[in-house]
Every structure is written in structure tokens, then in C-alpha cells.
Amino acid sequence: MITQRQKDILDLIVETFTKTHEPIGSKSLQKFVASSSATIRNDMAVLEKLGLLEKAHTSSGRLPSPKGFKYFAEHSLNPASLDEQDVYQVMKAFDFEIFRLDDLLKKASKLLADLTDYTAVILDVEPKRQKLTAFDIVKLSSHDALAVLTLDEASSITVQFAIPKNFLDSDLETVIQIVRERFLHQTVLDIHYRLRTELPQIIQKYFLRTDNVLDLFDHIFNQIFQEKVFISGKVNSLEFAGLKTYQFLENLQSVALEIRQSLPEEEIYRVQVAESSEASLSGLTIISQRFLIPYRGFGVLSIIGPIDLNYQRTVSLLNVVSRVLAIKLGDFYRYLSSNHYEVH
Secondary structure, three states: OOOHHHHHHHHHHHHHHHHHOOOEOHHHHOOOOOOOHHHHHHHHHHHHHOOOEEEOOOOOOEEEOHHHHHHHHHHOOOOOOOOHHHHHHHHHHOOOOOOOHHHHHHHHHHHHHHHHOOEEEEEOOOHHHOEEEEEEEEEOOOOEEEEEEEEOOOEEEEEEEEOOOOOOHHHHHHHHHHHHHHOOOOEHHHHHHHHHHOHHHHHHOOOOOOHHHHHHHHHHHHHHHOOOEEEEOOOOHHHHOOHHHHHHHOOHHHHHHHHHHHOOOOOOEEEEEOOOOOHHHOOEEEEEEEEEEOOOEEEEEEEEEEOOOOHHHHHHHHHHHHHHHHHHHHHHHHHHOOOOOOOO
């Protein structure tokens, strides 16, 4: 589509513009391109005709178009790049002992938002791929109790609930028994199916009144079907986008769905430039990368920012954070237990 020299010129303009946010003229490129100013201007004119560059309104310089940013992202970004300064900052930030998975992922999202000034989103392993590995109910009083669900031997969810008025202590034990016999070591996807198909018949064997028991099961298990989302830098979106984007970011499940759609299952890394079907994100860039959560599967790191974000720096940061997270999480899960199932 374009010559190597034209690609070099486009790369230089994108890299320079994302740092300075100033239009770039042919003379400023001469020290990097072994060609005359006139030749560079001709190449810039070709790039403009192809829709990869745009004229600046206030000067004779050029700036990348959304199409130009997309071309750069597809043909020039190095997803494996590592910046030494980023490595140092990230390693220093993660030099602490992990007590909970959530704490680590919250820390990672905040760090990415702070280092980029954009919005950072981190997703845990997709719910449907997780397994229920432990379940218990702790009675808090005569009126309420706490259900404790453990996914993948490490990620816990607690659900407080009012004990049905007609329930005896033995009924709570029956609920525990049903869950452990029918749902334990099943994937969340299988549990969802069994709740709708098998459970109504099962509880008829144990309870005279079944409607409140079905409601109780729905309440206890509802959270495991929800994405676990860690988001930081929502306020930053007011600077590079606007109120509608900020309001969209408030709906965590919608954000998770958008991130999943922007990164197909067969891909590890993707840059989406002004392609989102979500109106509030349609003029923005979403850069996403999977990271390994040892013994469990893959999470997703994402940065949501303006089209003119610093692509190479952002990609470098995602790469560094994904590697450090994999190391920290590996140590964390090995400490918890040595009897994990393998990731397929």
C-alpha cells in the first residue's frame, strides 16, 4: 500500500505526535529520513491522499488520522517491547506481599491508570471458565447467614442472606449438601445450566415448599455469573473523552462485555482504534492483552484512551505488567496449594 520510506515517515509522525501533540512538518523529519524536504513533502502528500495523515488547521504541518493511527498499530507496534524504566517502576510497585487476588488486580489497574493517565481495566478469568471448588454456609444469627463460595481454589465470594422464615438448621445443612453433591467441581457454565434444569426436581425431594428455596439458590449463586472487574482512572476519561464515556465506565458488566468483544478468544493482544460498537467508546482506542493466571486461565489487561495515546509506551506497560502479574500470581497460588488443576 505504501513504500518503506512512507511507512517510516508515518511512523515518525505518529510517534512524535503522540508525545508532543503538535503538527509535524517536513523539515522536522529531515534529520531522521535520508531524503530532501521536497521528497518528504511529496510522501506526506501521498499519505494524506490515502487518508493516513490530515492537515493541521493552524499550520502547514500534518497529523495522523484515525486511519493512520490504525495503520501504525497494525504494522509498526511491537507488542513484545519492554522499556527499562517501566520495568523498574512496575517491579518496585509490586514489591509487596499478596494476601488476596483482588488486592493484586486492584493494584495493577491503579498502577496502569497512574502511569498512563488513561483508564485501566482488568478482568479476572472469564466466569464461565471457572470452577466451584468449595462451598459452605456460616450462620451469623437466627435470622441471617453467610454463603462462602470458592472458585478455582483461591477466588472467594461471600453472599449474606436472610434465612427463610420456615428454615431449620437442618435445612441449611441440606442446602450445603445439595451444592456439594451437585455443583462442587463443576464449571460456572455447568452450574448455571443445572440451576435451571436439575435443581427444581432435586429440591422437591427435600423441601415441601420450593419457591423460596429456588430464590435462595438464585441469590447465593448470582454473583458467580458476573465478571470480576477492576477499573481505575475513570476520572481520566473526562479529560480525553467526556461525560458519556465516564457514565458508561460506571457499568462494570457492560465494560467487561466490551473488553471481551474487543479481544477475540484466539488472540492474546489487540489494538482497537475507533472501532468500538459502543457509542461512548467509538472515538477511542482500546488496547488489550491477556495475562496468565497460573493454574486457572487468563485474565485481560486493557487501556482505554484517546486515539492519539502513546501507543508504544502503553503496549510496553501492558507487557511489563502482564509478566510481573504472572510471576506474582504464580507465587501466590503455589503458596495456597500445590494441588491445582492444569489450565487447558
